[in-house]
Amino acid sequence: MSHNFDPFPKYLQIRDIITRELRGLDVGTRLPTEAQLAERFAVSRETIRQAIATLEADGIITRRPRAGTVLARAVRPATDARLTGPVEDFAMVGVVTTTRPVGERRAAADPELAARLDLPPGGKVLELRRLRLRDGVPLNLLEAFVPASVAAFLERRDLRETLLIPVLRARLDPDIAEEYQEIEAITASGLMARLLEVPEGAPVLSVRRRFLDSSRTPVAYFKVHYRADRYFYTIKLPQNRRGPARRPPARPRSPA
Structure with missing residues (x-):
């Protein structure tokens, strides 16, 4: 049973921490393995995969055969240092x-x-x-x-x-x-x-x-x-996998 409503999922919090730690590192720097990150943050490897996937989608990291996960581009300093999440x-x-x-x-x-x-x-x-x-x-x-x-x-x-x-x-x-x-x-x-x-x-x-x-x-x-200068609130909304709701077809009007 989940005890807390979690408006900011852990994988996003972990993503932000990893992003901060990548600032100033050279392109090509190797990241820890999924197992190492899962142990560090005390979460499942699936949660780590979600965090890594968002970084990869943003072009920050890339996965290379036999080289593992590496920094793909320099990470600029953040302009917003506020916290979020529970x-x-x-x-x-x-x-x-x-x-x-x-x-x-x-x-x-x-x-x-x-x-x-x-x-x-x-x-x-x-x-x-x-x-x-x-x-x-x-x-x-x-x-x-x-x-x-x-x-x-x-x-x-x-x-x-x-x-x-x-x-x-x-x-x-x-x-x-x-x-x-x-x-x-x-x-x-x-x-x-x-x-x-x-x-x-x-x-x-x-x-x-x-x-x-x-x-x-x-x-x-x-x-x-x-x-307000030290915190902001984020809510992760569930995705509607069925797509947008469609309007029912218009009924023909009765003749006047």
Whole structure:
């Protein structure tokens, strides 16, 4: 069972990492084998083949008999250094980030939050705030809300973990899954602007995520606020293999 909606498949993330690493190398440089790449990224060889195929289609690499896969043309420096994809996958594909706790409290849920967590008005929640950084620069601000009944299963050391959902799966239910994501463009202000180190009014990509256990009960609700200059959102849409829908033939009009 897949626990996370993955808007940016791993093979595309791996492709981007390989592309960055090819910058500055000489044409003809040999790439690692599929087996070596699969072991490095902890994915199947089929995933690596997909990543390699996109690089080959772009003319960046070529496959030569007995020489393996080699760099076919020089890779120019990227003009966009922003990240994309789920935070949960950053470490898996070689992106190093750190987190800094910036707040923790137990509070009564406002009406909007109570509705998100299926709680009665004023229901008790644990609120955690964490700042995620890359290279020492803020990437996103996480506001995580957990019902008090769920927080009771957590220990103090659990609250120091960088990813909360794996902890909840280990402590509560291994089948906790993400139900939806909502994406909204907002502007930074007040504490958010100060923590993200952006000016008041700077654009922010806000992603709201709700997680359910195997009985379809909400166990966590996240608001993740990304700096727009450090992150963008990509969605991989399924391909319609049947081709575009055709209009039904027009019916002849009845004589007047």
